[in-house]
Amino acid sequence: MKRLLSARARAEVGKRTGVASGVLGALCVLAVLCFLLPDLLVTRDALPFYVAHLGLLRTILQACILAAFALGAASILLLRSKTYGLIGIGLGAVALLMGGAQAEPVELGAAGGRAFAAGLDYFVLELLVLALLFVPLERLYALRRQNIFRAGWQTDLKHFFVSHAGVQLLSFASMIPAQALFAWTLQLDFQKAVAAQPLWLQFIEILLAVDFMTYWVHRSFHSVPWLWSFHAVHHSSRQMDWLAGSRMHIVDVLVTRAAAFLPVFVLGFAPAALYAYLVFVSFHAVYIHANVRWRWPLLRWVIATPEFHHWHHTSDEEGLDKNFASFLPLWDRVFGTAHLPDHWPKNYGTVEFQPPETWVGQLLYPFRRRGKRTPYG
Numbered sequence: 254m255k256r257l258l259s260a261r262a263r264a265e266v267g268k269r270t271g272v273a274s275g276v277l278g279a280l281c282v283l284a285v286l287c288f289l290l291p292d293l294l295v296t297r298d299a300l301p302f303y304v305a306h307l308g309l310l311r312t313i314l315q316a317c318i319l320a321a322f323a324l325g326a327a328s329i330l331l332l333r334s335k336t337y338g339l340i341g342i343g344l345g346a347v348a349l350l351m352g353g354a355q356a357e358p359v360e361l362g363a364a365g366g367r368a369f370a371a372g373l374d375y376f377v378l379e380l381l382v383l384a385l386l387f388v389p390l391e392r393l394y395a396l397r398r399q400n401i402f403r404a405g406w407q408t409d410l411k412h413f414f415v416s417h418a419g420v421q422l423l424s425f426a427s428m429i430p431a432q433a434l435f436a437w438t439l440q441l442d443f444q445k446a447v448a449a450q451p452l453w454l455q456f457i458e459i460l461l462a463v464d465f466m467t468y469w470v471h472r473s474f475h476s477v478p479w480l481w482s483f484h485a486v487h488h489s490s491r492q493m494d495w496l497a498g499s500r501m502h503i504v505d506v507l508v509t510r511a512a513a514f515l516p517v518f519v520l521g522f523a524p525a526a527l528y529a530y531l532v533f534v535s536f537h538a539v540y541i542h543a544n545v546r547w548r549w550p551l552l553r554w555v556i557a558t559p560e561f562h563h564w565h566h567t568s569d570e571e572g573l574d575k576n577f578a579s580f581l582p583l584w585d586r587v588f589g590t591a592h593l594p595d596h597w598p599k600n601y602g603t604v605e606f607q608p609p610e611t612w613v614g615q616l617l618y619p620f621r622r623r624g625k626r627t628p629y630g
């Protein structure tokens with residue numbers, strides 16, 4: 254019995270190291286592509302930063318390729334099936350053959366004149382940083398015991414890829430409505446006054462204004478049946494963790510961001526305050542989905558915590574259609590939708606209709622469900 258259990262444990266570790274090796278190997282291939290084709294694949298605004306830290310980035314890439322090999326080898330030793338480990342090692346080898354950490358940009362002629370570049374660098378770095386931060390946190394302070402590679406993680410990773418690699422296009426598209434409708438507000442006196450305030454004050458004002466706006470957009474996504482079929486994708490996760498928050502229909506992402514940008518554009522906040530806000534909320538949005546048990550007793554009614562947002566994702570009757578605010582529970586208190594008891598929710602997911610598990614299925618889901626009645630969840 255003891256030998257059987259240890260064999261099972263070895264296989265489990267072997268599978269996890271194999272999958273980790275494959276994911277890391279794929280990230281290395283994408284990172285080498287960024288080194289080879291920066292004009293096409295790297296976020297334009299970040300290029301000067303990368304040029305200034307090229308040595309460090311090459312060292313990190315080298316370490317990741319080595320780690321993909323080491324994890325792959327461990328998986329081959331531990332697991333009877335060699336496929337996982339071999340895929341990881343194979344991807345590491347592809348990264349090396351493409352030039353590895355020494356890869357130099359390939360000349361593409363007039364590439365510098367392109368208006369858009371993919372944010373492949375943003376995808377690779379953000380995934381690496383978030384995984385290094387949240388995987389250990391979720392091991393040490395787990396709310397629930399669950400596998401890192403739980404059901405649906407690949408679908409969530411595809412959503413994560415689209416929202417990060419397509420960051421420039423998505424940002425551009427979500428600014429169009431504000432610019433088209435409110436261009437006439439530019440350079441009004443009150444905008445100059447808003448931008449002249451201390452940055453910390455602008456930061457708080459952005460939080461209040463954007464959160465008020467997105468509270469109502471989010472609530473509409475729950476109460477208008479057709480909109481709900483887009484937002485149901487975000488609620489379809491049965492297990493919560495740092496990657497689950499990425500599961501969002503692209504229409505949901507665009508509409509929410511476009512609405513969030515409206516008050517920012519009309520009020521005319523300074524770009525520095527806006528950037529600080531964006532960095533802050535992008536981490537916060539990941540954190541509130543995480544599988545961590547910290548309850549923040551003093552802050553739980555001031556800012557949205559994992560506990561607050563887990564209640565938003567619950568399929569337990571008591572928590573349905575509650576806690577719409579992204580950051581400030583204040584709005585849920587004011588509009589009567591707050592729910593934060595002393596216990597954690599038991600179950601997560603949609604109540605009745607369950608969107609498909611595949612990424613393509615989730616993208617098509619609202620269009621297939623169009624016209625049918627959908628309950629909230």
Ligand SMILES: [Zn+2]
Nearest residue numbers: 471475484565
């Ligand atoms: Zn929701």
Ligand SMILES: [Zn+2]
Nearest residue numbers: 487498542562
């Ligand atoms: Zn969520």
